[in-house]
Each structure stands twice: as structure tokens, then as C-alpha cells.
Amino acid sequence: MIDKKSYVGQLISLKIPTIEFSEAFAPSNIALCKYWGKRNLDLNIPSTPSLSISLGNRGTKVQLSIAPQNSLSINGKCIAQESPVFKRTFDFIELLVPKNIKLSVQSENNIPTAAGLASSASFFAALTISLDKLCSWKVSLQTLSCLARLGSGSACRSLHHGFVKWLSCDDPFQSYGIPMDVQWEELRIGLLIFDDKEKLMPSRQAMLHTQNTSSLYQSWCENSNSDFEIFHNAIEKKNFQALGETAEYNALSLHAVMLSARPAIIYSQPETLKAIIKIHVLRQNGIQVYFTQDAGPNLKLIFLENDLECILEDFPRMEVINPFSRVDNLST
């Protein structure tokens, strides 16, 4: 298998920045069909196909400027050189710019960091677009998606708005975010934040632990392929029930596989379970609301605009996102 450096070399040629400053935004994305586990650890090629919805204008803005030395700030807070986030960021940057170039990276999220809300996805996507502006690679979104993937797998989906597919394939040049040409104006995502602290175990580590120790992991992968097909059809036909049900099943199956890892990974908290019970009661009462859950205790509700008021009665602190509200293009 090709190594990371040669892979990057086939996608872009390293260039000295042509400008002093650049900035870019990329949306957070929430996987409906989950990405969990890799067939290639080095190049972040996933074991299974996944499918996400981008969160419109909720995500990360990255500003880059040429500087005497590397620095990173996240939401105004300076990150120490020794921190894993700093190292991960500049390991990625050093793949893409000549080594003598030093950068100041300033990142601003308008969504909680590391609370299972895919902030590393929007960060690496925005960082990649920003680097493209700085260095004038003038490459396609497809190429940028391949590059962003090296920073964080799911970042490759944050290069686009709306529904985005990411296929699992052996060829690393074919593994990028593919936007679906579907606008679903009525669709809403509700964020239930129970805890915005850092996760107990970061996703990359949790994925690997699941893959290595859960006896149910292989079956989960097989099932992901069939869920992916169901999602694809549900979105093309705007079949909301199929979309919602499959999203909830797929998320629960992911947490099932983590529960069967040894030792178990349990991201849910008592609040999570309370909210799940409430959602099921709402559904019994005829309100079509479903949830998905990522590597954290928070839930993301999926529903249509006309049920919003009813759902807010039960979850008054829910933050409502319209993924298809007017948003700027992400092109470079």
C-alpha cells in the first residue's frame, strides 16, 4: 500500500504559500450511516460506507497566517505544543506544505468541541480548504476531500453541504465525500447536549479498540452495507420514516458493537437514556422523531419542520438546525 507522503504527492505538489493569510469555513457533519473502523489505518480508508448530513452554517472557521513559528488556538484558547491536538494538526500540515513554512492556525467552532459533534471533521475540512487558498493548489473538491481525510476520516464529508456519501474501497484515490443532489427543506436536526466535556476516549482510539476486541464487529460491517443502501433510497425518495428508523437502528447498532468491546465502551450517560425513553414515548404518540448518537453522550434528533413545536415541548433546550438553510458554497 502507498504511504501517506507518496499519496499526497500524487494529489498535489507542495508549494510555498502565495499569500500571507487565508480563511475558510466547513460545516460539521452528522453521520446517519456511521463510520467506525478502518481498512487502512494510515490513510484513513473506512471499513464501511457511510453517509452524513452537513449542518449548514454550524461548523468550524479556520484562519491561517504565515508566522515565525507554529501555533494553534481553538476558540481563542492557545493550545500547548505538547498537546496531542497540536501534534495532530501540524503532522497534517507538514504533509501539505514545505517544512520551512510556519503557520499560525486559529480555529473557531460554533458547535461544542469534542462532544461527539464531529468538530475534528469540520476543523480538518476547513483547514484543508484554507491551505488550498494559501498555497493556490487549485485542485478539485474531490482532491481536497482526499487530503482532509488524512487529518480525520469523517472530514472528507465536511467538504460538502447536504447529504454526503463516503464509500469504502481499496483504492485510496476513490475514497472521498460525494454530495447527493437532494434538497430536503423540511428536514431538521435537533442537538441535545448533555455534556460538552472532552470524550472519555477519543473516537480514533475507540474505533481501533472496537475493531480489535469486539466479536460482533465483522457482522456490524456487513450490516452497514445494507443500511447504506436503505439510506440512499430513503433520501432519494424522501421517505422520512425509512431515513429516521434506519438512522436510529444504525446508531444503536454502533453503540451495541462498542458495548461488546472488551472492555466495553459506554458513551451513554443516564441523561442519554432518559432522552431515548422520551423519544420513544413521543413516537408512540404519533410524532415522527428519531435520534442518532455518536462517540459521546449527546443525541441528535431527526425530524421534520412540522413536528418542531411538539418536540420542543419535551426538549425545550434543544438547539434546532436547518441543514438546508441558505449557506455559502464551500468551493475554493
Next chain:
Amino acid sequence: MIDKKSYVGQLISLKIPTIEFSEAFAPSNIALCKYWGKRNLDLNIPSTPSLSISLGNRGTKVQLSIAPQNSLSINGKCIAQESPVFKRTFDFIELLVPKNIKLSVQSENNIPTAAGLASSASFFAALTISLDKLCSWKVSLQTLSCLARLGSGSACRSLHHGFVKWLSCDDPFQSYGIPMDVQWEELRIGLLIFDDKEKLMPSRQAMLHTQNTSSLYQSWCENSNSDFEIFHNAIEKKNFQALGETAEYNALSLHAVMLSARPAIIYSQPETLKAIIKIHVLRQNGIQVYFTQDAGPNLKLIFLENDLECILEDFPRMEVINPFSRVDNLST
């Protein structure tokens, strides 16, 4: 495959009761290696081998007396003829006694009914022993275990005290509880009862639903076989850490598979998750305490006598059971 009636016919010959009254006790049992799913629905032959610990003098006492008509009371409460429990009880009895014999069945549990505490296991085991006394079949415990299994699969393990194995095999005459010749005086079981109401979904139905809809079920079965071996060795060597860890893993994997059923089966309640988090904190502090969970929200803690005081500080309402305290023989 042989049908239920012919199966019973090969185990006993139906007899008119020789006495007017009989009574018997059988202990509840808690599966460490779980039974979930059947390879033969009619004869309750399990898909996987299981292994349990009987709860000493905690279980069910059944009193039988010849009567003008069938009646059933549980903990002093008369059960209506239309109730599924009544039907299930007398369908079982009619397999074992001539049809013209009518019985009054009085059952007393000293453990909460239908709260995932295997009360149907101890009930059908005690009922079978009691029927044997009433009708003087004079058969072995092995035969009684095969008969009790027809009432409730896990009842076949309640025919014995201590650790009991139940193998999964094609031959229905080889599927019975096998006691292990191990006394483990220091072992304790702690009951954490969060809810003693009837289960949302009875185990038999939940098993079938899991088996029919979870894409992870087959892998779970394969894994059960290896867990069974680990339990067997851990018990023979009195390796408490291996016993506890495997019990917790095995239970979490079972709940994982239920979580991946479609729709998901979630027996945990917020209280369950709170207790699990507490148990994990206790373990981080060096207290060797593990849990198992069945088809309900309650937890059963597994620990050794010398950690009892420490654990009671965190769980003051826990009921402590010594499975190897002096108990009467269950022979007929």
C-alpha cells in the same frame, strides 16, 4: 424432530397422583454465561451453552394439591384463567399428568417476580420437583431437568445448587442442567433492584425478536461458546477476576445484541447506567466488583466476601446473597 408429547413419553409415563399434596423448593439462578435464543423452539433447546449460579435459599416454593378445578396463585394472589401465566403453567402440567387430574398450584417467591430475576426458572423447577413427588415418577434429577426445561428453558438449571452448566446440543435428551462440583464459599451476589415491575417484553418474546432481527446475533452465538470455556476454567481454578470480567463482558454483549435488534430492545434504565458507572469507579479504586444484567433493568453484582463492606457503602440497599450457604438438597 420429536414433538413435545412423545418427548415427555420417553422420559416418564403419565401417572395418577399417589398422594393429595406435595411441595418443593427450587432456587433462582443467575446466568453468568447467558442463554438467549433457541435452536428448537418447541423443546427449548438453546442456541448456545450457558452457565449459571443458583441463589441458595432464594427462589420459589410450589405447593400442589388435588382440587376440583385448576387454579394458580402466585405470592397469595389468584391468577385469572385467561392470563398467559395461567395458560403457560397448565399447558406444562397437562404434558405431565393425566388430563382428568385438576390441581391447585400455589407458588411463593422470595425474590421479585418477573424483574429479570429468573423467577420463571425457579417456578418451573419447583413445579417439576413437586409433580414428581405427587406422581411418584421416581426419576433422576437429569430427567426432571429435561422436563422443567419444557416449562422455561433456564428452569433446567434451577434443579441444582451452585454452578450449573447447560449445553447446547441437537439431542434433546442431552440438554439439561449439569452441576459443577465446585464450592466457592467467598463468592457473593448482590441484587440491585431498580424496578420490580413486570418486564416490558417477556424474555421468550425478546429472545425470538433478537434472533429474528439482529444482524449481530450469529456472531454473538459464536462468542458465547468461547466465553463458556473461559467461565468453566475460571470456576475450576477459582480465578475470580476472569469470572467477573467474563460475566460482565458476556452480559454487556447480550444487551448489545438486543440493542441491535430492530426495533431495539432496551432493558436498561437511567438507574442501571448510574450503577454501572459507580461499579466502574469502584473497580478503578481497586475493589473487584463486577455485574451481570438479565432481561430487565436490575443488576446483579458479583464480588468476594472481603469486599462486601466497601461495596455496601456505595450500594446500601443492595441485597446480599451467599449462594453457597447451607441449603437443603433438591433431590426428590
